[in-house]
Amino acid sequence: MRGFLYPRTATGRASLIPSPPWHYSGDLLTVEYRTHPGRVAELLPPPLAPAPDGPGAVALIWADWQSCGASGEELLDPVRSQYKECFAVVRCAFEGRVYSRCVYIWVDKDFAVLRGLHQGYPKKLGSIHQTRPHPFGPAPRLAEGARFGATLAAGDRRLAETVVTLTGPAERNGFVNGHPMAHHRWLPSIVPGEPDAHEELIESGAAAFEGGPVWAGDFELRLFDSPTEELTRLPVVEPIGAYYRQVGVVWNGGRVLAQRAGGRMPRNSQSPPNAVDRTSSDSVG
Structure with a gap:
């Protein structure tokens, strides 16, 4: 049977x-804010702990992506390459190192959902x-005073909306999503009733950025309640x-930090050879 994930066929x-x-390749619109640190902590299962500084920091990121495999063939069949997502990122700590962690994420294509399953992103379908x-024309230029809007909905309900007004150039794209991901x-x-088969x-x-x-x-930024979503548990304080x-980002795998929550560490604890230090919002799924 061939194929990377589902479905595998002849x-x-x-x-x-x-x-x-x-x-x-993508356009990222990021808003960062502080919320109640306890609301972030409740989303960090063992062996993760809150970040030592700014434990309540949150980034809500809208992204308009084009993506492909090594051959690049999807770029010439755009329905297979283009998708949008919105994801909430917090920071956490493990063995003295600070990580970023995606706690909520919505995408609008099935292939993006499946990639997230492999990467540990908790993806759901949404409208972004x-x-x-x-x-040219009425669209905003990248200049002081330009205004950008972004919306997120899922299950027929709007979950978030933002309006960003540019004030000028900056050195970095925020700090919350600037670490390796811990998922x-x-x-x-x-x-039924048995522990997880895999954890x-x-x-x-x-791997490149x-x-x-x-x-x-x-x-x-406005967040809205929904009977099936919990984004409003991270309010803007x-x-x-x-x-x-x-x-532009390349993703090519990762490494295992721990098996079972709080469990035994694997022997190989070195960083993967394809990882690079991240100084911008460049997590992808």
Whole structure:
């Protein structure tokens, strides 16, 4: 049977995603703020702990992506490459190191959901939109005073909306999503009442990264209640800032930090050879 993940077939042609490396080009609109540290802590299962400084920091990121496998063929069949997402990121600590962690994420394509299953992102389907810059016509330019809007909805209900007003260039695209990701990969047992059949804490990050100029800004953000979502449990207590940046990212796997929550550490605890230090919002799924 061939194919990277589901479905595996005799030829592998029907597999929803190719094997890594995965390549991404995207426009990121990020808003950062502080919420109640206890609300972040409740989303950090063992062996993770809150970040030692700024434990209540949150980044809510809208991204408009084009993605592909090593061959790049999806770029010429855009329905297979283009998707949008919105994800909430917090920071956490493990064995004295600070990590970023995606706690909520919505995407609008099935292949993005399946990639998230492999990477440990808790992806759900949603409706995501954001203003695109353009040098002509009424669309905003990348300049002081330009205004960008973004919305998130899921299950027929709006969950978030923001308006960002650019104030000028900046050195970096925020700090919350600037670390390797620490995610859990879970697979429930097929036997009712039994522990998870698979549980591991993994680290992953960009194998390669490039980015354009960073623009900072001010923002307004509204979060809305839903019977099936919990984003409003991370309310805005103090705004930090907003950012716009175009990025290119390569993702090519990660490493296991721990198996079972709080369990035994694997022998190989070195960073993967394809990982690079991340200084911008460049997590992808």
